[in-house]
Amino acid sequence: MTFIGKIFTVLIFVFSLVMMSLALMVGATHKNWKDEATWPASNPARPAGLMDQLAAAKKQNDTLRAENDKLRRDIESVRTAERLEVAKLEAAQQALTQKHDALTKQHQAEIEALAKANATLASAEDALKAKQAELDKLRDEIRVAQAERDKTLLQVVDVADKNHQLTLNIANMQRRGVELAAQIGQLRNVLAAHNIDANMDVTGAAPNLEGIVKSVRNNGQDITVLISVGKDDGLRVGHEMNVFRGGNLIGRVRLVSVDPDRAVGESDPLYYKRPFQIGDVARTIQPTAEFERQASNKK
Missing domain, CATH: 1.10.287 (Helix Hairpins)
Known part of the structure; x- marks a missing residue:
């Protein structure tokens, strides 16, 4: 084999390695959009699919519309x-x-x-x-x-x-x-x-309540926790709760979703001190004297 033939052989080998690396990178970054859209909510291995999320949003929208119609009838x-x-x-x-x-x-x-x-x-x-x-x-x-x-x-x-x-x-x-x-x-x-705003609590104050952190989820951007108390205990979307561990404040969450027996809170970056863990204690934030005075003046 001539010297030029050896050079071409080496070049072909190098290009083969480059193409193999590119193929591995493309395979690693591939995303199955069908699973993203149709993943069932009953499977906890990953978040619910876009179709289930859309169905849940439509159901919530229908509920809010029914409540709005009821309020209009009550006013009339x-x-x-x-x-x-x-x-x-x-x-x-x-x-x-x-x-x-x-x-x-x-x-x-x-x-x-x-x-x-x-x-x-x-x-x-x-x-x-x-x-x-x-x-x-x-x-x-x-x-x-x-x-x-x-x-x-x-x-x-x-x-x-x-x-x-x-x-x-x-x-x-x-x-x-x-x-x-x-x-x-x-x-x-x-x-x-x-x-x-027919769904807002005009006093804005959450009840004096304490719950336990049941799960923690960190997707790299937002940190959410599942708390063991919910709407039946008086919680509403927008209420805030401090999270403690061993009597020490480690963060604060704002409720973004409230069910009858549980609630989901999103971490406030301004108060985030330590990573949340299962078993941490979450307590509602009580209004200050100035807040109570303003609420009394509104009444």
């Missing part, structure tokens, strides 16, 4: 009840107004009757001056007229007292109507506030 029911209550109050006010008008007319009629009685009395007094001979008879008539006048006066006073009491009742009803209108306005403001 409250508004209907408010309208009925306002209508009842307006009807009661109208009835009181009609009763007041009737009593006013009756009072006016009694005043006119009293005026007529006074005119009769004046005529009797004039007749007394003109007819001294009929003094005894006229005195009897005067006593009768005075008795009738006193009775009429008592009736007038009683009607005046009743009219005054009705006036006070009307004023009280008007004041109560203003108070109810203010309460209705406040209730509408509260409903408007709930329409902004």
Whole structure:
């Protein structure tokens, strides 16, 4: 074999090694996208496939839509009840107004009757001056007229007292109507506030709760932990929990998923001190005095 032939032989061997290395690298970096899409959620060897994740997201979306529709129906029911209550109050006010008008007319009629009685009395007094001979008879008539006048006066006073009491009742009803209108306005403001975010806890405070870390997952970017308490214990998405080991704070997690009996928290990098382990204790963060003051002012 010539020298040039040996050189070509060596070059062919080197290129064969290079091509073999490239083939091994391509095989090592290959990713089975079918498994990524269809991997069943029941197999814990790796995260659920994209199809299962999409189905879970659609189910959660349907649940949220149902809750939103229920809240809308509840709001409409409250508004209907408010309208009925306002209508009842307006009807009661109208009835009181009609009763007041009737009593006013009756009072006016009694005043006119009293005026007529006074005119009769004046005529009797004039007749007394003109007819001294009929003094005894006229005195009897005067006593009768005075008795009738006193009775009429008592009736007038009683009607005046009743009219005054009705006036006070009307004023009280008007004041109560203003108070109810203010309460209705406040209730509408509260409903408007709930329409902004119907699933948020307006106080924002988590219950005083403690759970155990059941599992830890680190995908290189995010660190998540599974905690032994959940929605039935009062936890909601967004609540934060400190993680302790032996009484020492090793990190903090924010809940990103809450089930009835467990919750998933994502580690906050600002508070991450040590790697989480199974058996670590997670406690909810209680509101500070300033937070409680702000929540009280909102109420």
